[in-house]
Amino acid sequence: MAEIVVVAEHREGQVREVTLQMLSKASELGRAHGHQVVAALLCAGSDGLVGALEGRADEIVVYEDDRLEHFDPDAYADVLGAFLAERSPLLVLLGHTAWSMDLAPALAVRTGHPLATDCVDVLLDGPAVKVVRQVYSGKMFARSAFRSAGSYLVTIRPGSFPVGTTSGRQTTITRASVPVFSAAAQRRFAGFRDSSGGGVDITQADVLVSVGRGIGDEQNIEPAREVAALLGGALSCSRPVVDKKWLPKYHQVGTSGKSVKPKVYLALGISGAFQHLAGITGAGTVIAVNKDKKAPIFRAADYGAVADALDVLDALKAELLKK
Ligand SMILES: Cc1cc2nc3c(=O)[nH]c(=O)nc-3n(C[C@H](O)[C@H](O)[C@H](O)COP(=O)(O)OP(=O)(O)OC[C@H]3O[C@@H](n4cnc5c(N)ncnc54)[C@H](O)[C@@H]3O)c2cc1C
Structure with a gap:
């Protein structure tokens, strides 16, 4: 053994x-x-x-x-x-x-x-x-x-x-028993600074509402954030959203962002590039909303809607506020 x-x-x-x-x-x-x-x-x-x-x-x-x-x-x-x-x-x-x-x-x-x-x-x-x-x-x-x-x-x-x-x-x-250290300490712990900006840690969220370039405009981020909050989850995004400075980097999912493992991943206006999909291999249920029925994200999704992301956000928000 x-x-x-x-x-x-x-x-x-x-x-x-x-x-x-x-x-x-x-x-x-x-x-x-x-x-x-x-x-x-x-x-x-x-x-x-x-x-x-x-x-x-x-x-x-x-x-x-x-x-x-x-x-x-x-x-x-x-x-x-x-x-x-x-x-x-x-x-x-x-x-x-x-x-x-x-x-x-x-x-x-x-x-x-x-x-x-x-x-x-x-x-x-x-x-x-x-x-x-x-x-x-x-x-x-x-x-x-x-x-x-x-x-x-x-x-x-x-x-x-x-x-x-x-x-x-x-x-x-x-x-x-701890062995004798080979040298005196060369480094000193100065403090811990949370790279998530003290707020969102998308790696820990059970529900992620994730926005891509298809969200269209910076002002459409807020409705997505509201829906994420109503679902008790967090907001994440694809890389172009970070590149456009609509959201800080710590929201980014993918190979140059974070690997996430929510129970539910709602992808809005995300095409499904492999660099993005590599970050959601640990996700539970993936739901994709995209205007293009041929978008690759649908191949990675458990459920899909060929629809406008903003319409889906509005409908979801209205439904969640009823509860
Ligand atoms: C080295 C390297 C590392 C990378 N790392 C990452 C990474 O970590 N994470 C990452 O995400 N990307 C990464 N990328 C970029 C990646 O290749 C893609 O360019 C990126 O994921 C595309 O983002 P997107 O899906 O939001 O945008 P797009 O590919 O432009 O897709 C937008 C989608 O929105 C849909 N759409 C448009 N309007 C609407 C609407 N109103 N409603 C619904 N759908 C709509 C379109 O049909 C389209 O499918 C990396 C690239 C490189 C080269």
């Missing part, structure tokens, strides 16, 4: 969703292949963080030290480098996030294990470990196999897997 390690990412005392997504994938692989799932948690205060991970891994290995409170790539690489050398897991999953841009290559150099980045799936095929990545801006999926190495590092694009529920595992909590 081998181990699949998930490096737990957290921010401001909360476990980040990508960690839960990776644990859900690790559990699936663990169940199918008889491997143990291990979460590696580096932090200063572990109480709330351990609680969020319990039941999702067979073991949580906790390294607690003041220097690990905030992400410090040097300290984290020291601790994880020692941990991986001791455990030699089959697979190490890290989020493809700002953390791992720095940490994953450093770990690959320290451990000598091969690294595949920005993966949207991992497959265990007999002794072979394979990964799936999007290429050509999401137009195609490429499956690659690692050369045989024994241990493999993989960074996972957020939104690639559902969070899932706890797998009901009996979790053992191991308090590990």
Whole structure:
């Protein structure tokens, strides 16, 4: 039996969703292949963080030290480098996030294990470990196999897997001793600034009302925002809407925007370019409204209306206000 390690990412005392997504994938692989799932948690205060991970891994290995409170790539690489050398897991999953841009290559150099980045799936095929990545801006999926190495590092694009529920595992909590850091801290945590502008986080919304160039004019954004609010959701958009400065960048869905996973995605006046569709692969029900019945978005939609987006917005608003 081998181990699949998930490096737990957290921010401001909360476990980040990508960690839960990776644990859900690790559990699936663990169940199918008889491997143990291990979460590696580096932090200063572990109480709330351990609680969020319990039941999702067979073991949580906790390294607690003041220097690990905030992400410090040097300290984290020291601790994880020692941990991986001791455990030699089959697979190490890290989020493809700002953390791992720095940490994953450093770990690959320290451990000598091969690294595949920005993966949207991992497959265990007999002794072979394979990964799936999007290429050509999401137009195609490429499956690659690692050369045989024994241990493999993989960074996972957020939104690639559902969070899932706890797998009901009996979790053992191991308090590990923190190794001596190889150097004094070179960086100091200055503070956390939310890139979503403190307001909308489209990656967390259950309902997204998304507008494209077909919305026609900046003044038509407001009705879409109102409908999104009435539905208890958020407003998102395609890239031209950002390029025209009708909405800030943090609303943008797609390869150069965000990957989203709402239960309902309502696309208004969006043609369905592959760069946009790559951002909604995790969406539940996709509803498209487009004047052009041949628009590619209809191929990705569960429901479609060949209609004017503004008419649909007006009708929806009137209907929702009746309630
Ligand atoms: C490197 C790269 C990265 C990119 N990244 C992204 C990305 O992250 N996200 C993204 O969205 N795009 C991205 N793009 C751009 C992408 O290729 C498309 O150009 C873009 O998605 C098109 O946006 P759209 O559907 O809003 O506009 P269009 O393609 O112009 O489509 C507008 C649609 O609205 C319909 N329409 C017009 N009027 C109405 C109306 N009144 N009612 C209903 N429908 C109407 C039209 O029939 C049309 O289908 C990227 C491109 C490149 C090259």
